[in-house]
Amino acid sequence: MVMQRVSLITIGALNLRILRSFYKSLGWEESEISSDRYAVFKTAGVILTLFPINELAEDAGVQITHNFENYRGVSFAINVDKPEEVDVTIEEIRIAGGKILREPSDAFWGGRTAYFADPENNLWEVAWNPTAIFDERGAMISF
Template sequence: MVPQRVSLITIGAFDLPALRLFYQQLGWAELDFSSDTYAVFNTAGVLLTLFPVSELADDAGVEIKQSAEIYNNVTLAINVETPELVDAAIAKIQEAGGKILRMPTEAFWGGRTSYFADPENNLWEVAWNPSSVFNDSGAMIKF
């Protein structure tokens, strides 16, 4: 059986220092075992890591077919506890240099949502879902 969990997400970085700086400017703190070639941010329940894309491809044994100019086919999400927090997060993301792709709007499913891209076009959603439930550490456990 495969455990049903996501423990760590790694974004392959084309320019690790610039991408690291963006996440630092969001106010995200790095863990002590980050290094010059690897950044680790602790989020609610999942570690987000940044690793040079060429080294990630070598490690996985694959060929790089993306570039920093192309949107990837994965969207990561930051879910928040109130609709106002969507707007506040997007304001901070814009201040840090994120590309706002969709300003905060009411969603057809009853929440509030917005999309942005980091400096290497990794897609993120910031969303409030009125039925979301978070645990004590801030991890969303159901909606």
């Protein structure tokens, strides 16, 4: 059986310098293991890394066959503790240069949600879920 655990997510960066700068402008701190070749951010749940997309493809043994300047078919999420934190977080992202795709609104499932794209159009949701449970580190353990 494969362990049911997501521990690290890597975003293939088209321009590592710009992407690193964006996440740092959100107030996210880089880990001491970051280098000129990649960036590592510790989050409440998983480790987020930024790695040059061509090197990531080479490491995986695949060829890049699509232009990923729009939507890559994956989204990430920042889940917050209170509904009003969706709005506050989106404003902070807007100030940092994130592209707001969907303004904060109440969701049909009872929560509050919004979407933004980072400088390379990686899709992020900011959401409050009334049934979400977080551990002491802030990692979501149930929703």
